[in-house]
Amino acid sequence: MYLDIESKTVLEVRIIRIATILTLFAILGSGLVTFTYQITAQHIAANERATLLRTLNALISQDQYDNDLFNDFIWVQNEELLGTEQPVILYRARKAEQPVAVLFIPVAPSGYSGAIRLLVGINYNGTLLGVRVISHQETPGLGDYIETRRSNWILDFKGRSLTNPNESGWKVKRDGGVFDQLTGATITPRAVVKAVHQALLFYQQQRPALFNKDNVAP
Numbered sequence: 001m002y003l004d005i006e007s008k009t010v011l012e013v014r015i016i017r018i019a020t021i022l023t024l025f026a027i028l029g030s031g032l033v034t035f036t037y038q039i040t041a042q043h044i045a046a047n048e049r050a051t052l053l054r055t056l057n058a059l060i061s062q063d064q065y066d067n068d069l070f071n072d073f074i075w076v077q078n079e080e081l082l083g084t085e086q087p088v089i090l091y092r093a094r095k096a097e098q099p100v101a102v103l104f105i106p107v108a109p110s111g112y113s114g115a116i117r118l119l120v121g122i123n124y125n126g127t128l129l130g131v132r133v134i135s136h137q138e139t140p141g142l143g144d145y146i147e148t149r150r151s152n153w154i155l156d157f158k159g160r161s162l163t164n165p166n167e168s169g170w171k172v173k174r175d176g177g178v179f180d181q182l183t184g185a186t187i188t189p190r191a192v193v194k195a196v197h198q199a200l201l202f203y204q205q206q207r208p209a210l211f212n213k214d215n216v217a218p
């Protein structure tokens, strides 16, 4: 079929118009997706920060420190003792310029369903302020008793240290240690107990450097 020149021009104009409209829609659509993503990411970051602040305050009360805890942090890295090759954030609590405690987020890499992120608080003298679970994928109804909303299991760490119990006691009871486990779900607490013990070893090795005021996050 042959079109005369006038019909061809009309057709070309229509094609260009449709292409322009489609391009505009594509630009608008991707702009909208980017905008929504940025708003959502900001919300997630704000929520995570609020949750972390609540969790930090569950381990250390505000009268125990007088520095700006959230802005007095460093990044530490030790794959063997912190359970991850990634840098781990470590907050430093001080009162009247004196070191009070550290709170940091090591990983128990060998949970039943992978990594369990913990918040571990350690007093200057090496006793545990306590431990909380930040995130995990353990099985609901089986491995999730490590969460405080499911049981008090994790509260047993408060006050413990490298000498309470001694080295051989830092295991679940099934393995000859002092820490309870739920029969039929021992893998999860075993991973957590090991990670907390290693966090204490890390603290013992690194304590002087951790509180050094010249040591600041880049």
Ligand SMILES: Cc1cc2nc3c(=O)[nH]c(=O)nc-3n(C[C@H](O)[C@H](O)[C@H](O)COP(=O)(O)O)c2cc1C
Pocket: 112, 113, 138, 139, 140, 142, 143, 144, 174, 182, 183, 184, 185, 186, 187, 188, 189
């Ligand atoms: C579907 C499924 C999910 C499980 N989830 C967990 C879990 O989240 N945590 C855990 O410790 N064990 C879990 N288990 C059980 C472990 O495979 C393992 O049998 C148990 O941890 C061993 O504990 P025990 O030595 O007290 O018997 C799960 C088992 C199955 C079949």
